[in-house]
Amino acid sequence: MKKLIYHISLLICLQVLTVSFAKAQGDEKRYPLIPYPQHLAAGAGEFKITAKTVIVTAPDALFANEVKQLNELISKGLGKALVVTHRQASSSILLKYDDKITADEGYSLSITPQQIVISAKQGAGMFRAIETIRQLLPADIEAGIHHSALNVPALSIQDEPVFAWRGMHLDVSRHFFSVSYLKKFIDLLSLYKMNKFHLHLTDDQGWRIEIKKYPKLTEQGAWRTFNNQDSACMKQAVDNPDMAIDPSHIIHRDGKTLYGGFYTQKEMKDVVAYATARHIEIIPEIDMPGHMMSAINSYPFLTCNGENSWGKLFTKPICPCNETTFEFAQNVFTEIMDIFPSKYIHIGGDEVDRTDWGKSEECKALMAREGIKDLPGLQSYFINRMEKFFNAHGRKMIGWDEVLEGGVTSSAMIMYWRTWVPDAPVKAAKNGNQVIMVPGNPLYFDGKYDRNSASNIYHFNPIPKGLTEEQAKLIVGAQAAIWAESVPSEKRADYRFMPRMTALAELLWTNKVSLYDGYVKRNIEQFPRLDALKVNYRMPDLADMVDYRVFVKADTVTAVKPLKSMIVRFTHDGTMPGPSSPILNKYIVDKNQVLNIAAFAANGRRGDVYTVNYRQQNYAEPATTSVQSGLKVFYYPGEFNGTTKMPADNSDKVYTVPGVAVPDEVKAPSFALRFKGYINVPQTGIYTFYLTCDDAGVLKIDNQTTIDNDGMHAPVEKSGQAAMKKGLHPFELNFVEGGGGYTLKLKYSHNGSVLQDVPADWFKN
Structure with missing residues (x-):
């Protein structure tokens, strides 16, 4: 009882x-x-x-x-x-x-x-x-x-957290960020229970940490004349002040205007102490043997031939065949370890152009002496030797997933980023390596931000398929990366990672996809706190903003505001909306025109500008023809810089697929596809389509461009509408993958319905 x-x-x-x-x-x-x-x-x-x-x-x-x-x-x-x-x-x-x-x-x-x-x-x-x-x-x-x-x-x-590694990465080499901003960054990480701060301190464009044994690394390597990345940012700053180069990091020396900056060891120790008090571990990255141009400019002995230049894809690396290279690397990392008490040291090891190594007599002799069979093996020799140095000082080495190529010890940690090498984290875990997931899609936060970004992050599974339960335990967590080529200011950095970092924080701490709807509501409640903290976050998206809209007689333009404090303004003369532009309130469109629409915060800060192209279109008449199920797909292996570079003729490599998906037969790293056939809509109406692609994509319905998502870019969604009578309508989708992993999704909505995949039985040929 x-x-x-x-x-x-x-x-x-x-x-x-x-x-x-x-x-x-x-x-x-x-x-x-x-x-x-x-x-x-x-x-x-x-x-x-x-x-x-x-x-x-x-x-x-x-x-x-x-x-x-x-x-x-x-x-x-x-x-x-x-x-x-x-x-x-x-x-x-x-x-x-x-x-x-x-x-x-x-x-x-x-x-x-x-x-x-x-x-x-x-x-x-x-x-x-x-x-x-x-x-x-x-x-x-x-x-x-x-x-x-x-x-x-x-x-x-x-x-308690599900994943032990919950991190953010910040690149301070391409563009430099102040000590005060690093502390602000740390504050935001701590607010959302992140615990790792991966600090990318050196790269071709700048060396950002004082090394006392090699003073020229910062005397010279921390400064540069404006480069092509700076110029691109300056061009965008005309319409977006967040893209302006920060004037506090510009100096004038010897008649030259220079951009840059660096942290003294004293400054960085203060930042480390600030992070430690908030239980955040700062992991320093000194990227080598590649991405070392800023160091080689000051110390040419680091290369195999004394030359420092860009190769076919990347800069020439330091030479792993000279003892002076190891002496330099060990001296640098000795000072780094004195500044950073972190258990981990990141050596980079990515994107190494090994061409010059193959021409070096010293390297040929070393490879013969050590039994090294190829150049990836030579890189592994460098990486593994440096790991022994780290281990001897009680540290654990991290490398980007390229370090797997020539072989790596099971004690090294692997940071996975190359989405086009999907088996890399699986191979690492099976080799016994701990793995940190940082796939470019969806965790490169310097990439374009759209309304799907938070959802894509929240629904990302850090555990790749193909692992046993024990191997899966080696996936210790994940982090997002902010590469700073197109992030020239602290405001722009805020915009790039907030508030989508909150999705990553909840994924890695809680890992319950069922909480997503609640997360969206809770995220809205975070904005007043971010306002008080003066975070230049990306404001939430306005609903129903379609890139290419059609109307039969007229359309009434409204905006659904996710935040009551927002004020939505617009222009129709080609200019960007400003604080004095008209407020959007049931504006009537009855002719072809382009509207620029933007939300403004209470403090006057402007959000993203939505460019909506309005086009009058009668309901297209349906085709009358004999059809069968599926779409024809014409396959063109090779490199094409956008859909306009695709061959005009149909390819002799033709497949039939049930819907918009890349056929299994497509194996080339770079290729183009042309999907052709008909879409059979069940009722008359205006249909909205959403095309997400990486890289280029253009959708045509009834021989008119419905969505233009062309250009070589990371995954991004574009939308467009078509007015169609019930029945068959000509359908064509051109898609280009430039290499590096593709994304291709087509969804639709009708009369305000929830977005969903286009049903397979709609497609005919």
């Missing part, structure tokens, strides 16, 4: 917890947490933090840093710090050690109207709990707005 009562009581408790969890998920305004906790039960009432509240902690100073961080947070909102005591007290925030919590970043949090109790085993877990509380506090405290009391909603949380 006792057992029966126990099981009934347990069942009731579980039901209560399930209901509380569901209730909490449905109250995004009360619990706007990102990442969402593993277990959250809603509570009744609130705890009020006032000047009389005290922080209670054990006298052993285990959580001294976290107490300091908590007090700094609260003082922003109250205007004063709380008293810290070791004795129990009413109206207190209690920080407790709990050895039952096994995860380093795990914590439990209980908030009642009487008390806040935070429990953790490690400082990292305690700090993650404090960041949870931070997101429950009023957003305006981030701007230093003081309150007489800070109300925190009651709840109960048990939480």
Whole structure:
């Protein structure tokens, strides 16, 4: 009987917890947490933090840093710090050690109207709990707005991350970022419980860290005259001030205008300490043997022949066959390890042009002496020798996935980025290597941002197919990368990674795809906090913005605003919308014209500009012809720089496919496809199509261009409409893949329906 009562009581408790969890998920305004906790039960009432509240902690100073961080947070909102005591007290925030919590970043949090109790085993877990509380506090405290009391909603949380590696990468070589921005970047990482900051410190375009043994690395290598990347940014700055080159990083020397900058070792140690206090590990990357032009310019002895130039694809690398190269590398990394206490050192190892190595007599002799069979093996010799140096100093080496090509030890960590080599992370895991997933699609945040970006990130599975359960454990997590060729300012960097980093943060911490709809709502609740933190985030998309719209008689233009504070303005004269442009409010379009539409924040900041091309079109008459199922696909292997470069004639390599998908027979790394046939629409109407492609794609319906997504680019969605009567309509889709992995998706919507794949039975030929 006792057992029966126990099981009934347990069942009731579980039901209560399930209901509380569901209730909490449905109250995004009360619990706007990102990442969402593993277990959250809603509570009744609130705890009020006032000047009389005290922080209670054990006298052993285990959580001294976290107490300091908590007090700094609260003082922003109250205007004063709380008293810290070791004795129990009413109206207190209690920080407790709990050895039952096994995860380093795990914590439990209980908030009642009487008390806040935070429990953790490690400082990292305690700090993650404090960041949870931070997101429950009023957003305006981030701007230093003081309150007489800070109300925190009651709840109960048990939480820990799914993935150990939750990172962001920032390239400071192509364009330079200030120390203050690095700290702002770290603050945003900590707010969303990220724990790794991969700092790309050197590349062809600039050397950004002081190395005392080699002063010319920064005296010369940190500065450059404006290059083609700078020029491209300046051109875009005409319409977008965020693309302007930051004048604080421009100097004049010897009659030249130079761009650049670097961090002194003292400055960087301060940044490292700032990150460490927030339990974020900074992983330095000194990229070699390739991407070393900025170093070779100052120290030509690093190459095999003294030359420093661009090869066919990449710059000439340093020479792995001279002992002076290893002496240089080890001296550099010795100073790097003194600055960065991180367990990890990133050596790069990507995109190496090995041509000159094959011409070097020294390299030929070394390869014969060491039994090295090929140039990838020679690169592995360099990488593996450097790894031994790192290991001898208690560090673990990370390399981009190219280091797998000539063979690598199982102790190295692999950072996977090349989406066109999908088996690389599988090979690494099967070799025993730990793997960090950074695939260019969807985790290169310097790529174009569109309305699908957050969803693509949130639904990305870091665990590749083809691994056993044990091998899958070697996928330690993921990170996103911001390469800075087209990110010339700190505002532009903000725009590139916020708020889509929140999707990555929740994926890697919570990893529950079922929470996506709640995430979208909670993400909206984050914007006031980001405003207070002065983050130049990308504003959420306006709904129903179609690139190519058609109308039969007239169309009424409206805008659905995801944020009430937005003001939507437009122009129809070819200029970009500004703060004084007309407000969009049921504007009538009854002739062919182009509208530029943009949302403005309350502070006047402009969001993305949507260029909508309006075209009058009568409902197209259906074709009358004999057809069969599927589309014809004409295959053209080779390199084509856009769809206009495709052959006009039909190819003799022809396949039939049920829908818009690349045939299995297509094996070339670069190719073009022409899909031809008919689309059979079930009813008369205006249909909206959405074409996502990497690289180029152009959709034609009824022999008219419906979507123009041409040009060689990363995956991006374009949309267009066609007015059609019920029945068959000529359909043609031209697609070009330039190499490096493709994306091709076609979806549709009709009369405001949810986007969906075009049904296979609509396609005929």
